[in-house]
Amino acid sequence: MTISKFTTAAVAAIVAAGISTPASAEVDFSGKTIEWIIPFSETGGSAKWANFFGPLLSEAMPGNPTVVVKFMPGAGSTKGANWFQEQKHEDGTTMFGSSGSTQFPYLLNDPRVRYEYKDWIPVMASGTGGVAYLNPEDGANFDGSANALQDIDFIYGSQGATRLDLVPLLAWEMLGMNVEPVFGIKGRGDGRLMFERGEANIDYQTTSGYLGGSLDLVAEGKAVPMMSWGALDADGNIVRDPTFPDMPSFKEVCEATDGCETSGDAWDAWKAFFVAGFPVQKLAFLPGDTPQDVVDTYSAAFEAVVGRADFAEISAARVGKYDVFTGSGTADALATATSVSDSAKTFVIDWLKEAYGVELN
Amino acid sequence: MDFFTTALPALGDAWGMILQPIVLGYLVLGVVMGLAVGVFPGLGGIAGLSLLLPFMFGMDPVLGLALMVGMVAVVPTSDTFASVLMGIPGSSASQATVLDGFPMAKKGEAARALSAAFASSLFGGLVGASFLTVFILVARPIVLAFGLPEMLMITVFGLSMVAVLAGRIPLKGVAAAGLGIMIGTIGEADAGGSLRMATYDIPYLTDGLKLVIVGLGIFAIPEIVSLLRQDKSIAKDANLGAGWLDGVKDWFANIWLSVRCSIIGVVVGVIPGLGGSVVDWIAYGHTVQTTKDKSNFGKGEVRGVIGPESSNNAKEGGGLVPTLLFGIPGSGSMAIFIGAVALLGSGEIEVGPSMLKNNLDITYSIVWLLALANVVGTVLCIAASGGIAKLTTIRFAYLAPFLFMLISFAAFQSGQNFEDLLALFVIGLIGVFLRRFDWSRPAFLIGFVLSNPVEKFTNQAFQIASFRFRKGFDVGMEYIFSPIVIVLIVITLVSVVFGIRQAKVIMAEGDVKSGSKRAPLIFLLLISGYFIFALINANMIPDYNMTDKIIPLVIGGVSLLCCAILLFQMMRRSEGDTIFADKELSGEDAEAPYGLWGTLAWFAGLIIATYFVGFILALVGFLLSFFRFRAQTSWFKAALLAAVGISFMCFMASMLNRDFPPGLLQDAVDLPWPLR
Structure with a gap:
């Protein structure tokens, strides 16, 4: 990026942020750094996903906070999720990204799972095929x-x-x-x-x-x-x-x-x-006790990201042409992603044992 | 694809894209950042690239590539500093460099070792790029010819280097490699998910141990502890002998070795799934086998530096092939590179099979940016090597605390657990004793590095082979004994036979004197005990998960057999036999003014204090008290040095956006960064 291009982009970003900031009770994030915790290594699909949304989120949040993606890999993402379960709201700068590999152990009662999806507040969800x-x-x-x-x-x-x-x-x-x-x-x-x-x-x-x-x-x-x-x-x-x-x-x-x-x-x-x-593979969460105004700020920002005129174009190559759920849609998306009937659960656990000798406890 | 009609114009376009002042400016910027990050052992390319990622979004593709390639290219160059000066393997690519590079530094020839290494790196990078320019056009079918049996054989070939590095008692080398493999199997098995020597109650162990920790523990800690006990400088007499010009001359005198090792680097680097972990060992093995006078290996033979260093930069070029042609990252940094390329411009560059068809010019500019970055990086490094080599003349008590600080930080970054520090200490302890009793540490590390590939490829190749055999005996045989496999088997056999003959001459630990039976015997019994325990543990895995237990059972069994024979020999032979080698009896360790346990206690103190008050506060106390009481400086000087160390640590960590290990204090009280 040349200097002049950079300035143009920066000005455009500032103008865009100015226009898209509604006057309602939003929390100002000026000068803050949002840490987006990804429970996988720097090399996986979730890293790609967070790295794509990170800069866009930064542009859309009031006060244009820096968004950094932090990786906390371990035990197939259960380590990071267990860590996030312990987090309390401080100033709204901690966000967590889960993926199918976080959902499945949860659904299959993996002994390492110490987290509970129902405790967390989803602010964005996206899928794939x-x-x-x-x-x-x-x-x-x-x-x-x-x-x-x-x-x-x-x-x-x-x-x-x-x-x-x-x-x-x-x-x-x-x-x-x-x-x-x-x-x-x-x-x-x-x-x-x-x-x-x-x-x-x-x-x-x-x-x-x-x-x-x-x-x-x-x-x-x-x-x-x-x-x-x-x-x-x-x-x-x-x-x-x-x-x-x-x-x-x-x-x-x-x-x-x-x-x-x-x-x-x-x-x-x-x-x-x-x-x-698949349809709801990756979700972004805030800790369970986050106040409503902070949640609303994040929701509005993600809505603004998805609402960008060029979103379809820039997202197609990186995250695929799939629904990105924001606002009220995320709660439904979470429910879809994390509720499996007991009979389905039992069926899969039995099948895994029978076909592959996998025992999950 | 015709070379003259498509490749040459694309090559011309590529040069046109690269040779612009602004592109070169970004390249130099990337190189400088890469050098700054690369001095951190174990961080290297991944940390650096993650740092650049936020800026890649929508950036002009050529500029973005220049920045990233500049950074990736110099990491295997700059980690040579740690390998040669401190005996710390900076990454898996420079493990073998430690074997001869560090002894050279001890002889006061650090500048010579460094510049020989850098000249080789540069040359390797250039050979790699030239080779790739042609090879990339025909690489696809060749890469596809390497199936699982072929990869297994390359891994076994890598393991056969243990024969060269086994030391004076081959059985001890084999057992050390076996111990490395067994420690590499700790954790959740890839295939069936069974736990080996681990439990879900200690989640840390289920992920297995990281290479960074094992590399630092096995090589760095024993050397740091030993030097600290002797309380001198790294270069024995605190004066520097041969300078950087000699190193360049050494490289030139061995230019053909450098050519051969560069080609080994590219070819092995091309094969996806092996990455850099075997390249430097194979190059080292080749160097030893083609050198007439082998008596200096392990004691500071310059050829032992030239070989691996020529191969590891060439490997980066080779590693681009699977990355660009198949979209499969050859290493962690390559994986981030793929992700970052998608962010460039409007995302028009898609790494993968279409890369050659649609973006041959971009492909070539990546290859040659890599070569150019090597040139820039090397020139900077050679220029710096004379000055940096002076570090080896400083009294070691001034360096050691900073080294403990650095390796603890590096170890913590691998998993971001407090347990990382504990693991580092425990592996370090194993390293100290392997060194003391002359059990080959390189063999141990080769075993550890290749543990996962050996197990994975054995299981997968076996599974597919049995599937083929069901179709017909000839179909199965054809799969297992492909021409490539047969050639590799022959090379491996030849290398083992020659290796065992040569191993007696190559003493990686120097000439270790032997003495009483008791201490070596206890150590052997402890290792045997671990093997027995691990065997019982593996045997408890149910039979339907045979894939998870077969390698630990076979390797553990063979190693235990070696230990049993050694035990038998120890009982029969008399005291003073080489089998009872013990560094504490004579030589520098025995004459050192400080004891082993007292010195280790300092490091243990840092870890224990971290457990209570977090890393930075613990570090303040550690640095202050170490400089004051152990190095005997004034309080003022101690405070000054501690402040320098802490600020450096905080600066690097904040630049790279990394955390420090927290302690119990941080759980109870909320503190601002960096104390958090």
Whole structure:
């Protein structure tokens, strides 16, 4: 950025902040530093997410506080979440970002979880989607149903059955497919590489990973898309993912496949965990005892961020074309992300034990 | 892709983009910041890049890249200072540099070691960039040829370097490497999530130990403690011998070694999933094997500095291949780099498979920015090396407290737990005894670094191989014994056979005298005890999680067998045999005016005080009392030095936006930063 460009940008930011600041009882954050705690390392998707929203939030908050992202990785994010549980409101400069990997251990009663989502105040939530794809040879057998895929042995590079990979693994199992996960990879990029080397023959990527890396494979004929996980409509039904309108959702494939039911325990469990992991994957929280005026200030700021004229454009490449929930929408989003019926919970815990020998206590 | 029609014009465009005063200005800025951050052991590129991230949003892509690449490129250069001067491995890339670099500093040849290292770094960086310019066009299929069996074999090849570094008693080297692997398995297993030597009641252990802590504990603490006990300067006679010009001459005399090690660096760096952890050891092993007179290794052989340092900067170039072509970060700093690239401009640069097609000019400018940053960084470092080498002539009692301060801070940054400091102390204690009884510390560290890759690749390759064997025997064999694997097996066997022959000559700990049986025997029994305990612990993992228990069982079993044979030998051999090597009997440690425990107590005191009053307050007390009572300075001087240390610490921490370890006091009372 050259000096003159910098000045222009700064002036624009100041003007924009001046216009967007309503006169209501907002808390002034001038000269303060907001610490946004991310319970993962600097290298993950949550870091990307917070680093994207951080500067935008700073512009939109009254007084333009500095927003710094602080990383507190450990124990698959439970360490950071346990820490946040202990935090009390001081001056509204502590914010926490959770992800699907924070939600899942909470839902599965992981013994390390000492945090309670119900105690926290959500101020923003955002989601993503996912796409499963096959190698060309087996992909040729895919006709919108998995009927012709049930006798094939599949290998899948997985980060662990109790993580977000629970959603694809359970989906494939419901379709009657024989997918053997190879555990211990770090990140979906490594999974895609294993697929490219031909060691794995089935893979899934979140939307940004699919658009960034796997779409080229599809174009070169080295991969065949199978299905997206879908998206939630306003009534809570699973519909096609708006980013991939031409691709069937898992629900459609399940309906077309013999022996796969879109009702009953397995379906309810899958849907519950899908919803907790994808459409509302990442949430920003303030400590539970934060006064209402501070909460309102944050909510208004996030609303202003999402309301930017260029938001759709700048967010598409970095966080995907998905809903960002702000204001009153965040409470519903949180409820969707963290409530799973006891029967779904029991189903998944039993399935993890039976299929992978995972015991969660 | 045709080199002449597409690559050459893109290369020209890239040079056009880079060679502008403003771009070069940003590059120099990045280099200077990288050097400033790089002196912190264990922080390096990740901290630096995180610092730059907020400014990347919407920044002009070439300027942003110049700033970031400038910073990333010099970290493996600047961490050489810590490796050579203090014996502290600054990052995984400079572990092997410590082996000969630090002994050179002790001989008063710090400037020579540093400038040889920097010249090699520069050359490695340039060779890496030239190689990449052509290689990046054909790299994709080659990278894809490295599947799990191939990666496992490279890891095993890395482990085979233990043979060279095992020391005079090969069994002790193998057991030390085994101990490193076993300590590397502590925590939650990657595959099945079983706990090894850990419990959910101590959450710290479930994440396993970090390389920074183990590297500092094994190498830095024993050296600091030993030097402090002798109470002299690092350079024995407090005067400096060979200067920086000699180092550059040394490098030039060994230019072919430098070329070969640079190529090793690029090639190994290209393979995703291995990163830098093995490169420097492989380069060191190669250096030893191609040197005629091996007697000086471990005692300050300049070739032992040139080899690893040529490879580690070349590796950064190689590491760009998986990062740019596959979108898979080769290291932590590369991961942040990928994230930051997406923030540049209007986000038009997408790291990944399309990078070569759409942004070949950007790709080339990254490669050559890297090379240029190496040049700038090296020139600055060589210019500084003569002056900085004078640090080695200062009485060590003045340096040690600052070193304890730095390594504690670095250790804390790895996990931001108080337990980080405890772990550092415990590993440091292990390091002190490994050193005392002449158990190979490099072997231990290689074991630790490669523990996770060995386990991961073994399990994954086994799983996929058994899957292939179900399809047919020939399909399985073809998968496991690919041509690359066979070549690697041959290289590994040759290297082990030659390595064992040479190991007796290479004494990383110097010539350690032997003496009575008691102390070495107790240490052996303690290590055996740990192996037995770890074996019982691993055996308790249920059988359906075989992936989590097989490596600890096999490695633990082999190591225990080594210990049993050693025990048998110890019972039969007489006192004075090399098997009973003990540094406390004769030599510098034995003659040191201060005792081991008294010296360690100072460090323990700092940690205990931190537990109660937090790091900064503890540090005030530690520095003041250390300078006054141990270094015997006046109160005034002690206060002055303590103030310098504290302000430096606070300045760096506030720049990098880092916290200090809090204590019980901070739980009870709210204090302002930095006391918080």
